[in-house]
Amino acid sequence: MQNFGAAFGDxxxxxxxxxxxxxxxxxxxxxxxxTAVFISALIGLPLGAILGVSRFRGRAAxxxxxxxxxxxxxVVVGLLVYLMLSNAGPLGPLALLYTPGAMIIAQSILVIPIxxxxxxxxxxxxxxxxxxxxxxLGVGRWGMVATLLWDARYSLLTAMLAGFGRAVAxxxxxxxxxxxxxxxxxxxxxxxxxxxxxxxLALALGLGLVLLLLAxxxxxxxMGLRATAARSAHx
Amino acid sequence: xxxxxxxxxxxxxxRGDRRVLPITAHGLMLERAGRRIIDNVSLTVDGHGISVxxxxxxxxxxxxxxxxTGLLSPDAGMVRWAGRRADxxxxxxxxxxxxxxxxxxxSALANVRYALRAGSRAERTRRAGEALxxxxxxxxxxxxxxxxxxxxQQRLALARALAPEPEVLLLDExxxxxxxxxxxxxxxxxxxxxxxxxxIVLVTHDVAQAKRLGDDITFIHDGRIVERAPAGGFFDNPxxxxxxxxxxxxxxxx
Numbered sequence: 001m002q003n004f005g006a007a008f009g010d011x012x013x014x015x016x017x018x019x020x021x022x023x024x025x026x027x028x029x030x031x032x033x034x035t036a037v038f039i040s041a042l043i044g045l046p047l048g049a050i051l052g053v054s055r056f057r058g059r060a061a062x063x064x065x066x067x068x069x070x071x072x073x074x075v076v077v078g079l080l081v082y083l084m085l086s087n088a089g090p091l092g093p094l095a096l097l098y099t100p101g102a103m104i105i106a107q108s109i110l111v112i113p114i115x116x117x118x119x120x121x122x123x124x125x126x127x128x129x130x131x132x133x134x135x136x137l138g139v140g141r142w143g144m145v146a147t148l149l150w151d152a153r154y155s156l157l158t159a160m161l162a163g164f165g166r167a168v169a170x171x172x173x174x175x176x177x178x179x180x181x182x183x184x185x186x187x188x189x190x191x192x193x194x195x196x197x198x199x200x201l202a203l204a205l206g207l208g209l210v211l212l213l214l215a216x217x218x219x220x221x222x223m224g225l226r227a228t229a230a231r232s233a234h235x
Numbered sequence: 236x237x238x239x240x241x242x243x244x245x246x247x248x249x250r251g252d253r254r255v256l257p258i259t260a261h262g263l264m265l266e267r268a269g270r271r272i273i274d275n276v277s278l279t280v281d282g283h284g285i286s287v288x289x290x291x292x293x294x295x296x297x298x299x300x301x302x303x304t305g306l307l308s309p310d311a312g313m314v315r316w317a318g319r320r321a322d323x324x325x326x327x328x329x330x331x332x333x334x335x336x337x338x339x340x341x342s343a344l345a346n347v348r349y350a351l352r353a354g355s356r357a358e359r360t361r362r363a364g365e366a367l368x369x370x371x372x373x374x375x376x377x378x379x380x381x382x383x384x385x386x387x388q389q390r391l392a393l394a395r396a397l398a399p400e401p402e403v404l405l406l407d408e409x410x411x412x413x414x415x416x417x418x419x420x421x422x423x424x425x426x427x428x429x430x431x432x433x434x435i436v437l438v439t440h441d442v443a444q445a446k447r448l449g450d451d452i453t454f455i456h457d458g459r460i461v462e463r464a465p466a467g468g469f470f471d472n473p474x475x476x477x478x479x480x481x482x483x484x485x486x487x488x489x
Contacts, residue, residue, distance in 0.1 A: 129337060130337060130339075132301075132306050132333070132337070133333070133337035135306060135326070136304060136306065136326065136329070136330075136331045137326060137327070137349070137350050137352075138323050138324070138325075138326025138327055138352060140323060147339070147349075151339055151340040151341070152340075232340075232379040232381075232382065
């Protein structure tokens with residue numbers, strides 16, 4: 001067990017020296033979470049927009065479900081994806097278990113409800129304002145969805161950043177479906193859990209600092225987006 | 236009978252036939268929360284000039300405009316555009332400007348270009364630029380629409396409504412929130428549109444504005460048309476009690 005001060009010193013040395021092991025873990029983390037957010041946006045944004053502009057029986061139940069899914073426990077998602085991808089599962093033949101692909105799937109399932117629910121709220125509010133004007137201009141249903149997605153772009157980017165924050169900080173799901181295999185599926189959160197239990201506090205602290213830094217960058221980006229949107233009265 | 240809706244997925248009308256005049260309403264009836272907002276209204280919008288719809292707050296003026304455009308469906312009665320049900324393909328021939336303009340979160344130019352659905356992007360940009368110039372907004376083309384002043388926003392909304400060269404332009408109290416100078420600018424644009432042959436229906440409760448602009452007056456009270464007359468006749472000698480009371484600024488209780 002190192003002492004605390006020494007651990008911090010080592011952590012900064014690892015970060016400052018761009019330690020290859022550290023960089024590999026950080027880059028895999030970013031690759032997995034960025035891909036998951038990208039997939040979530042492709043699915044969640046149109047889904048949220050369609051829910052925002054349409055009225056149908058059972059819509060309230062769908063919204064309750066969607067908002068509930070926002071708080072899905074990552075370990076439960078990990079377990080379900082594990083069951084799907086394991087050799088005995090329906091998607092077993094894809095041989096995705098313990099690969100970055102499996103981690104991307106798990107994180108996407110966690111992030112899609114966040115992106116869709118936030119998009120739904122934003123689009124619904126804007127739809128209330130735009131509906132009559134767009135209909136007067138002869139815009140159809142799909143044109144309306146496209147218009148709303150574009151005009152809400154700043155708020156929707158914020159929703160995607162919130163999703164990224166959840167994905168990159170999550171440990172339960174990627175641990176179960178990725179397995180924390182060195183050089184293959186080891187990401188920042190799983191590495192921190194492992195290195196801490198091994199007593200390798202320097203590496204754990206270094207990764208922890210990177211995660212903190214990412215959180216700061218994301219929040220600064222959100223604030224920056226809001227300021228930009230407000231400046232041009234897009235908000 | 237339900238009618239006059241503008242279903243979002245209505246089949247497009249035959250190509251080349253964008254005519255909407257005359258707009259006819261027959262026996263329109265609309266109830267909300269047990270109150271009759273529009274009560275057996277029949278009217279025809281046709282010809283040239285500016286038809287003014289007047290009446291006190293809550294008379295049903297704005298609702299009537301929404302029924303004529305197909306934004307609302309009546310509980311009974313029907314609306315026809317040139318003899319056929321309202322449809323999306325002919326929407327560009329019917330312009331509507333709301334009391335409070337709804338502008339997209341884009342530049343002024345992009346707002347006008349958005350209303351032009353046909354033609355190449357370059358062509359639409361050119362036409363949008365011309366529409367902005369006519370409204371005296373050329374210098375603000377690149378500004379985000381929603382940071383413009385109230386008067387500029389309403390001029391932009393009017394420019395956007397006029398850009399597709401509608402056959403008829405419906406205006407719902409377009410100057411209600413504007414100072415006199417901004418209102419005068421809007422009135423100039425309305426006169427220009429009339430001079431170019433656009434039929435205009437103006438909803439207002441501003442008597443002075445109705446006198447300045449109106450060619451004929453339709454007076455509405457409690458969801459019913461109580462009087463329809465050429466502008467001069469209505470202002471000099473209103474035939475109905477309600478019309479007389481309104482012009483004299485009295486509160487009419489019946």
